[in-house]
Amino acid sequence: MSNKQSNATAYWKENIKYLFILLGIWFAVSYGAGILFKxxxxxxxxxxxxxxxxxxxxxxxxxxxxxxxVYVRIMNKLDKKYGYDEK
Incomplete structure (x- = not known):
């Protein structure tokens, strides 16, 4: 696997990790606070x-x-980390 492809794979895995964390927070607030712990x-x-x-x-x-x-801020940092930021 080329370095560029492994870099893209690592970028995508980290992106998905942040996405699931943020969606988990939203689920906990909307379902948990609005329904379960109402x-x-x-x-x-x-x-x-x-x-x-x-x-x-x-x-x-x-x-x-x-x-x-928060996602926009995280993704901007992630883009810079992996060299995908616009210069």
Whole structure:
């Protein structure tokens, strides 16, 4: 296997690893906080709304948008690490 191909394979594996981590975080927030732990979180309030309801309606969307920016930052670093950044 050529050096260029092994570099691309390592890049892709690291990319997939980050993708699964970020999707796992989003799943935990949307499904966990919005559905599984809703009753426990509803004991707290955020802006007058029960926290479990807030996560189900708004929180998971906010977390998803934040994770998009985190993914962009991670991918920019990954691109530089493997030499795929635009110069």
């Amino acid at each position: 009753d426990a979180l509803n004991e707290l309030r955020l802006g007058g709304f029960k926290l479990g309801f807030w996560f189900a309606q708004q929180g998971s969307i906010y977390v998803f948008v934040i994770l998009i920016f």
